[in-house]
Amino acid sequence: MKVFGVTGWKNAGKTGLMERLVAEITKRGFSVSTVKHAHHAFDVDHEGRDSYRHRVAGAHEVMLASGVRIAQMSELRGSAEPPLSDLLARLKPVDLVLIEGYKREPHPKIEAFREVAGHDLMAPQDGTIAAVAADIALEVDLPVFDLDDTARITEFVLRQVGLIAEAQPTSNLKPPPLKNDCFALPPGVNWTPVDEALEALRTRLTTVVGRETVPLELACGRVLAADLVAKRSNPPLPNTAVDGYGFAGAVPEGEAVFPLIAGRSAAGVPYQGRVPDGHAIRVLTGAALPDGVDTVVLEEDCAISETQIAFNGPVKHKSNTRKAGEDVAEGDIALSKGRVLTPADLALAAAVGFGELPVFLPLRVGVLSTGDELVEPGQEAGVGQIFDANRPMLLSAIARFGYKAVDLGRVADSRVALTDQLKNAAAKVDVILTSGGASAGDEDHVSALLRESGALAEWRIALKPGRPLALGIWDGVPVFGLPGNPVAAFVCTLIFARPALSVLAGSDWRVPDYFDVPAAFSKRKKPGRREYLRARMRGGRVEVFKSEGSGRVSGLSWAEGLVELGDEGREISEGDLVRFYPYGSFGL
Ligand SMILES: Nc1nc2c(c(=O)[nH]1)N[C@H]1C(S)=C(S)[C@@H](COP(=O)(O)OP(=O)(O)OC[C@H]3O[C@@H](n4cnc5c(N)ncnc54)[C@H](O)[C@@H]3O)O[C@H]1N2
């Protein structure tokens, strides 16, 4: 859905402007819905009303309906406020959603401004503001409208979101003003915030691989295909944790002497009889406790003869023993479906009775490079040609993630060759990663082909680097059309492809771990998009690569992780905390 926002300080005239825009846009035949961010404690209900009583009684949602109106109230009851994207998803489709407030969200906005409110203009500090509606003349580098000129503001908003066509220039063709910032929003383009894109992937993808059973020792790194219910408790019987002497009950402070009975209990060779009260028996680590024994004293603490042991109390009841099932009880879920099995998991699976495990078939991930300019690394490169750097990078990242990397080679910028190659690939892999040809240029065949096959969701993501990401389905196989620039391809792989592949492979959505660490750099970042900088830790601070150019492969290699700068604008000074994701957090 198309969205546009009205922002501004308190008393700036936001609600009046919203009201006039809703009326005018509706009058022009477009359907409009609105979202307003309100105070924490807002309430549309009133004490004593029936609906209020339903709510206080604990109803999850209360719906109030009549022949003219329906109101639906949801109580968060302490859970986090849902993001704007969730709220938008609840609305029925309309031509335009107008949003009042939510100034930190990246959608385009108009700022309402009234002099009496006594605030500074927000627009100069906020790149998501596309125009200002003010009650005085202002000097800013953006379109400024009279706050009451509803007709012109409406035209502007409708043009911005693409509901009416851009006015054709009447004079000679004039180039658009040059903008250095490659992420400036073209009119009408809706940028997908990173979190929204991730959420869409998370909710739309499911496991695509089949299952098999493999011997335990071959299961490391595989994804468990069913919950593993312990067949046997660990330990199966109460046993001794040390080499020593077992008897029944606690021993008080002072000297204690126990007569020894003949025989012993060893791991795997338990004592068969019963130990009489007041007697002790030799026990070895791991041995089942004989009947009549529930406490063990360490042999190093004892004086020992053929017939007796003596030691100093106190010894607590049940000292040095392990309860049956204290680790895992029979019937417990020892390992959950979707778990990527580690060496330790194999120990656990063995301990609770499994010699083979149900696992998902390895996810086969095909990697294809596109572009006439590419030649194989190490071969002769002609004028204007470059070596295919993305393919070795992506193939090895896939292998590190634990999947089966399938080299699909290179393909020229030709629709026919690409069609052939995708057809071929779809028969032998579960998912395809392409790089290059993802944006909208003449030679961007990946996005064009997927668009033609009717299964493309082309995302322009509010992300740097990695803005164009083409997602589609080819013969039932998901295709990630990664941008060609190596840095953008790498970042998109870590941020989008990795968690998605994890779900396709039968595991969970993966959220990488991070550290908030002091910056060794300073930077000013605009609001409205997320940025990832090539970074590494040195001397307890995180430094970033000298250039943000998305073709600079040397920076990827220099880096040992990524610094993430959130969607909001930020002025970072040295020493400020920034979020650092070591490459290891992405499984590299
Ligand atoms: N008019 C516009 N141009 C571009 C936009 C835009 O929005 N409007 N977006 C830019 C951004 S951001 C990126 S990223 C790239 C993505 O472009 P494509 O995915 O279509 O990729 P290509 O054009 O094919 O290649 C881009 C760049 O990367 C080099 N490349 C491609 N494959 C490889 C490889 N396997 N190994 C090494 N280098 C590779 C290629 O030679 C190009 O230099 O589009 C911008 N343009």
Ligand code: MOO
């Ligand atoms: O940001 Mo593009 O996605 O060069 O890198």
